[in-house]
Amino acid sequence: MSRPARANTPADEDDFSYILAGSGGQAGAASQASPGGQAGAGGQAGAGTRVEPDQERLTAGGPRARKRKPRSFWRELPVLVIIALVIALVIKTFLLQAFYIPSSSMENTLDIGDKVLVNKLVYHLRPIEPGDIVVFNGAGSWVPEPASGRPSSDPVVRLYDATLVPVFHAIAGLFGTAPGQTDFIKRVIGVPGDHVACCNAAGDVTVNGVALHEQSYLFPGNPPSMQRFSITVPPGRLWVMGDHRSVSYDSRGHTEDPGEGTIPENMVVGRAFMIIWPPSRWRILQIPATFGQPGISRGSAAAAAAAVLSPAAPYLPLEAGFVVALPLTWLRRRLRRR
Numbered sequence: 345m346s347r348p349a350r351a352n353t354p355a356d357e358d359d360f361s362y363i364l365a366g367s368g369g370q371a372g373a374a375s376q377a378s379p380g381g382q383a384g385a386g387g388q389a390g391a392g393t394r395v396e397p398d399q400e401r402l403t404a405g406g407p408r409a410r411k412r413k414p415r416s417f418w419r420e421l422p423v424l425v426i427i428a429l430v431i432a433l434v435i436k437t438f439l440l441q442a443f444y445i446p447s448s449s450m451e452n453t454l455d456i457g458d459k460v461l462v463n464k465l466v467y468h469l470r471p472i473e474p475g476d477i478v479v480f481n482g483a484g485s486w487v488p489e490p491a492s493g494r495p496s497s498d499p500v501v502r503l504y505d506a507t508l509v510p511v512f513h514a515i516a517g518l519f520g521t522a523p524g525q526t527d528f529i530k531r532v533i534g535v536p537g538d539h540v541a542c543c544n545a546a547g548d549v550t551v552n553g554v555a556l557h558e559q560s561y562l563f564p565g566n567p568p569s570m571q572r573f574s575i576t577v578p579p580g581r582l583w584v585m586g587d588h589r590s591v592s593y594d595s596r597g598h599t600e601d602p603g604e605g606t607i608p609e610n611m612v613v614g615r616a617f618m619i620i621w622p623p624s625r626w627r628i629l630q631i632p633a634t635f636g637q638p639g640i641s642r643g644s645a646a647a648a649a650a651a652v653l654s655p656a657a658p659y660l661p662l663e664a665g666f667v668v669a670l671p672l673t674w675l676r677r678r679l680r681r682r
Contacts, residue, residue, distance in 0.1 A: 439463075439464055439465055440461055440462065440463060440464065441461075441462050441464060441613070441614070442459050442460065442461055442462070442620065443459065443460050443462055443479060443527065443529065443616070444457070444458075444459055445457065445458040445459070445460065445529070448588055448591055449530075449586035449587075449588050449591055449592035449593065449594070450477070450529060450530070450531075450586050450587050450588060450592070451563050451587065451588040452563055452564070452587070452588075453477070453531075453561050453587045453629070454477075454529070454587075454616075454619070455625065457622070458619050458621065458622075458625055459619070459620050459621035460477075460529070460616040460618065460619055460620065460629070461616070461617060461618045461619075461620050462479050462613060462614040462615065462616050462617070463614050463615050463617050464613060464614035465614075466614065466615050466617075467612060467614065467615065471535070472532055472535060472582065472609065472612065472615075473532065473535070473631065473635070474532050474533060474534065474535060474538070474551060474631075474635045474640055475531065475532065475631035475632055475634075475635030476531070476532045476615050476631060477529065477530070477531050477532075477615065477616040477617075477629050478529070478530065478531075478532055478582075478584070478612055478613075478614070478615055478616065479527055479528070479529050479612070479613040479614055479615075479616060480527065480528055480530075480584075480607055480608075480611045480612045480613055481526055481527055481528075481611045481613060482526050482527070482528050482607065482611070483526045483611070484602070484608075484611070485598070485601060485602060485603050485606070485607045485608060485611065486526075486528065486598050486601060486607065487526050490526075527613060529616060530584035530585060530586055530592075530594050530595075531561075531584060531585060531586070531587060532582055532583075532584055533549065533551065533556075533583050533584060533585050533595075534551055534575075534577045534582065534583035535577060535582060536577050536578065536579045536580060536581060536582075536609070537576070537577060537579070538551050538552055538576070538577045538583070538640075539551070539552055539553070539574070539575070539576045539577075540573070540574075540575055540576075540577065540583045541573065541574040541575075542568060542569040542571070542572055542573055542574075543568060543569060543572065547567060547568060548568055549568045549569060549585075551640050552639055552640060553639065554637050554638075554639040554640050556568070556634050556635070557634045558632070558634060560632050560633070560634070561587050561632050562587055562588075562589060563587060563588040563589065563590070566588060566589045566590050567589065568589060569585075569589055569596065570589075570590070571596045573596055573599065573605075575604060575605070575606070577606055578603070578606060580608060580609050580610070581603055581606035581607060581608055581609060582606055582607050582608075582609060582612075583595045583605065583606050584607060595607070616629055617629050
């Protein structure tokens, strides 16, 4: 029995026209996407393989291609500290070091409690000159050489003593706690070849026959010297004196020691060129004008000192290390984020 035919209703016609319109629209889109206006599966396939930029990054990098979370500053703090210590050790070893003044032998130029900054590089660029205030190690000239212990027979102990022990002492020196210092600070009066004597008819110290007018830096009321002396400074050595002559135990008091009171040039640590503490005492330590007189030698020389010194409390090398390390760490973090 045949099924009776059903007449098309307006609704059916609308559905049919919608289907035709939809298929035609897809074909048109496919033909427009295909080269040369061709329609078909090729155009649809080209549209189907299109990948959005975000999807492309995810496909290439996989699930791990997310933005990395920046490392915490506290995780990088140990690296910052190590970098700062290394920079501080380099500065302290080769460039600058601060020293604390414990005695009155350089008053009023340097008072008790002053901290001075010492330039360790300057004498690699120019010779030591009369009038310089210098820091030197007095071991072997003003104080006995420290007794050296017998080296251990254990190679591990010897390696430890030769490598790590100096590093530990250097780090301790950054905090002003290095023991056994034999450093002194004094003013250079005579350099190698100079004839230094006291006193002429006016009571002045003379260098190569030229009288030194020392009122600008001597402690008020002090004569240039109450002790007479006359010496030609040997090669490679220096004659040094304190500015507070009445209490300074300087070259005049070591004439019975090796070098007849002079100190070796190669034991000079550097030139004290600035008072950095306290703030009220801040100033540059200039060479007095009396040492610029014609006839006073300008040979290659070294340095001397007036009182045993201790590394200063401002921890300048350590602070400089952090000043340099902070921008380096910041730059490293920025580059890592990029």
